[in-house]
Amino acid sequence: MRGDAVNRRLMAVCALFAAAARAAQPIQASLATGVPGCDGTAVIFKVEKAADFTPAVQDRLVAIWKWSDAAVKGDPAMAFSFRVQALDQEPKAVALKRAEVMGGGAADWTPDPRHPEIPFTPPRELKLCLIPRRALPAGALDARLAFTPPPGAGLPALPADLTEAITNPSLAGPAAPGAPGASTPAARSFARELDLSGVVLSAVRDTTARGVTTRSRATKATFDLFLAPILRVRSMSYNDTGSSFVTFFTPFAIEAHASNQSITADTLSQNRIVAGPEYELRWYARNKLGGISDNLLRLILSAKSTSDRDFKLMEPRVAAELRPIWGKANRPAVDPKSLKGTGHRRTTGEKIGRTLSPYIGFEEGRSYLRGILPSAQTPLGGFTRGYVGGDLGIDFDGKFSLTTTQTAYVRGETGNDWVHYMRSSGQWTFVSAPRIASAICVTFEKGRLPPFRSTVNALTFGIRVQSSNWGLGEPR
Amino acid sequence: MKFTPEDATARYRATLSKMQPGKMAEVGDNWDKAKLAFFFATDQNLAAFSARDTLVPMLKEDRRDLSKPAMSQFLASIGLDQQAGDVAGRIFDTYSSSTPIG
Numbered sequence: 001m002r003g004d005a006v007n008r009r010l011m012a013v014c015a016l017f018a019a020a021a022r023a024a025q026p027i028q029a030s031l032a033t034g035v036p037g038c039d040g041t042a043v044i045f046k047v048e049k050a051a052d053f054t055p056a057v058q059d060r061l062v063a064i065w066k067w068s069d070a071a072v073k074g075d076p077a078m079a080f081s082f083r084v085q086a087l088d089q090e091p092k093a094v095a096l097k098r099a100e101v102m103g104g105g106a107a108d109w110t111p112d113p114r115h116p117e118i119p120f121t122p123p124r125e126l127k128l129c130l131i132p133r134r135a136l137p138a139g140a141l142d143a144r145l146a147f148t149p150p151p152g153a154g155l156p157a158l159p160a161d162l163t164e165a166i167t168n169p170s171l172a173g174p175a176a177p178g179a180p181g182a183s184t185p186a187a188r189s190f191a192r193e194l195d196l197s198g199v200v201l202s203a204v205r206d207t208t209a210r211g212v213t214t215r216s217r218a219t220k221a222t223f224d225l226f227l228a229p230i231l232r233v234r235s236m237s238y239n240d241t242g243s244s245f246v247t248f249f250t251p252f253a254i255e256a257h258a259s260n261q262s263i264t265a266d267t268l269s270q271n272r273i274v275a276g277p278e279y280e281l282r283w284y285a286r287n288k289l290g291g292i293s294d295n296l297l298r299l300i301l302s303a304k305s306t307s308d309r310d311f312k313l314m315e316p317r318v319a320a321e322l323r324p325i326w327g328k329a330n331r332p333a334v335d336p337k338s339l340k341g342t343g344h345r346r347t348t349g350e351k352i353g354r355t356l357s358p359y360i361g362f363e364e365g366r367s368y369l370r371g372i373l374p375s376a377q378t379p380l381g382g383f384t385r386g387y388v389g390g391d392l393g394i395d396f397d398g399k400f401s402l403t404t405t406q407t408a409y410v411r412g413e414t415g416n417d418w419v420h421y422m423r424s425s426g427q428w429t430f431v432s433a434p435r436i437a438s439a440i441c442v443t444f445e446k447g448r449l450p451p452f453r454s455t456v457n458a459l460t461f462g463i464r465v466q467s468s469n470w471g472l473g474e475p476r
Numbered sequence: 477m478k479f480t481p482e483d484a485t486a487r488y489r490a491t492l493s494k495m496q497p498g499k500m501a502e503v504g505d506n507w508d509k510a511k512l513a514f515f516f517a518t519d520q521n522l523a524a525f526s527a528r529d530t531l532v533p534m535l536k537e538d539r540r541d542l543s544k545p546a547m548s549q550f551l552a553s554i555g556l557d558q559q560a561g562d563v564a565g566r567i568f569d570t571y572s573s574s575t576p577i578g
Contacts, residue, residue: 034553035569050480102573108477123477125572234548239524246521284525291494292525294516332517341509341559344502474552475520 026052027061027161031143031168033136038102038129041082041136043145043166045126053124063159065101065109065126070155071147072099072128079149082130084171085142095133102127136171143171192468193231197441198223199268199462221260222268222460228253230473237474244284244292248476251277258309263454270445271454273311276304280476294327300361308453315383315451317365329356333397353395355403362386367413367451383413385450402426407449421447427464439464477572478538484530484568485561491530492560495522508561516556523563524551531567540574 028046035042045064047053071079076096085091111120130145146165149155202219228250236249253276259269279301287293300321307314333353334346367380389407404424411417427441441464446457469475479487489507493500496515503510516522528551535542542550550570554563 035566039549050482105575107576123572124480125569127569127573234552239521239551244525282521284521287495287497289494289497291491291496292522292529293495294519294522334517335511335513338511338514338557339503340511342503342506344504344506344510 029166033172040131043128047124062122067156068101068128081146081148083144086137097131097133100129102129141171143168193470194467195226197464199460225256231476232474234474246282248280267454268458270449271309274304274306278302296325298323306450312370313451314368315365317363319363321361323359333395351397355393358390360388386410400428419448421449435469437466481568485564488530488564491526513556523554523556527554534571539577541577542574
């Protein structure tokens with residue numbers, strides 16, 4: 001069931017691929033998937049050029065509509081024979097749940113009976129939608145649709161244009177998703193579902209105690225995880241037609257930074273875990289031509305729990321963060337594939353991606369210290385904090401990138417003292433495939449972040465894995 | 477129906493020219509072969525806005541109606557990996573799937 005749902009969703013996203021069949025010219029008949037409003041396979045009859053749409057051709061197209069309109073009212077299995085063949089598989093008959101004629105129906109295909117004096121021209125395109133009982137197999141399919149009304153089915157005579165089968169040797173299956181972007185920190189941008197990086201260092205060493213030397217292995221490990229399986233729940237997000245204001249509800253995200261050493265001394269990580277939902281309001285500005293531009297303002301509201309790695313100090317809090325985005329300063333490197341066929345070569349500026357994103361926010365919450373019994377919590381008091389910072393990055397053609405995040409916290413609970421945190425990294429992306437990318441990264445991290453238990457000053461060298469396009473929600 | 481596929485293509489070109497005039501000037505007459513990722517980088521919302529701001533005025537001018545689920549499905553299906561010309565075709569397909577008001 002779930003697989004079918006994902007399959008259907010991917011089919012809706014996939015590009016429209018169609019192959020012309022042998023319907024008599026100038027009416028072209030084709031089979032296609034991913035047609036808006038059709039949750040199945042669309043059968044399209046189309047006259048490309050207006051000059052070819054003569055009254056005789058109009059009559060032929062209307063005859064196809066009349067027959068189709070009658071056929072879809074009965075059992076589709078009686079009128080349509082639809083077969084598909086996946087690569088290296090036997091041809092398979094597709095059981096149809098129902099068939100529909102798309103569009104305006106009789107209002108578009110017959111003259112207005114109240115105004116017969118008005119010259120009537122039918123549409124140049126007729127679409128039927130064949131909805132299968134089960135989702136079509138994934139991948140490219142060799143598809144064939146024949147019109148096979150049995151005698152006595154009560155249908156009009158089969159139009160001459162439907163006597164030959166319609167074929168498409170490469171009916172599109174689900175589209176391959178794109179590769180994740182390289183440089184931006186996922187936890188801030190919510191550009192992808194998974195961002196994982198880690199380092200493991202292991203060495204054997206001799207230690208002498210009371211004159212006895214023992215050989216032991218010491219292992220240091222640290223990892224950073226960002227996980228938000230559903231980036232946007234559409235039903236709880238807003239996007240009105242005509243407006244440039246949109247909202248995004250991310251039901252759950254977790255950001256964890258942990259190491260296997262002491263939290264308070266010589267640590268390689270912030271040793272903190274942040275989890276909770278987010279609601280983002282986004283306003284896109286219009287440019288001087290009146291078009292919606294890539295300059296925007298993001299207001300991110302969150303209700304999250306921040307704790308140390310061992311869940312000893314916990315801070316449930318609400319936060320609001322404001323992020324103005326200036327389009328020209330926030331562009332990834334242009335993918336040459338996006339320009340294929342245009343004859344345009346990328347400029348140097350288009351080969352270099354950049355990120356410049358300042359932010360300011362405040363958070364309010366309470367701190368709790370967990371006792372020996374997990375349920376025994378000692379309230380330490382409330383807090384109000386403010387912070388300012390920014391993300392800065394440069395990306396050389398998706399291969400090599402440098403990023404830095406700088407944040408300064410004002411801690412209301414300790415006399416408004418300032419705490420600085422920075423994280424700078426360089427990475428080389430060596431795998432960039434649909435849904436997944438991997439990189440080698442060097443990171444320098446210094447300072448503290450809430451709940452301010454670990455102070456880190458560490459240089460790490462590790463592997464980063466990012467994944468996106470999971471299809472569980474919409475992109476954010 | 478008031479609009480033809482050619483009208484939809486011309487209107488989509490005009491919408492893209494309004495949203496990204498610099499990028500449209502770069503690709504010139506071959507704009508229809510460029511993918512939406514060229515115009516809108518990684519922002520899926522802008523891609524959906526471009527299609528929406530072409531289709532909705534066409535529906536209004538021709539007094540046609542498209543159901544909310546069909547509109548949502550159409551906008552959700554606009555991907556950054558699609559060529560601008562294909563999106564223009566899909567705008568027309570969606571327009572032609574709408575029903576006249578009244």
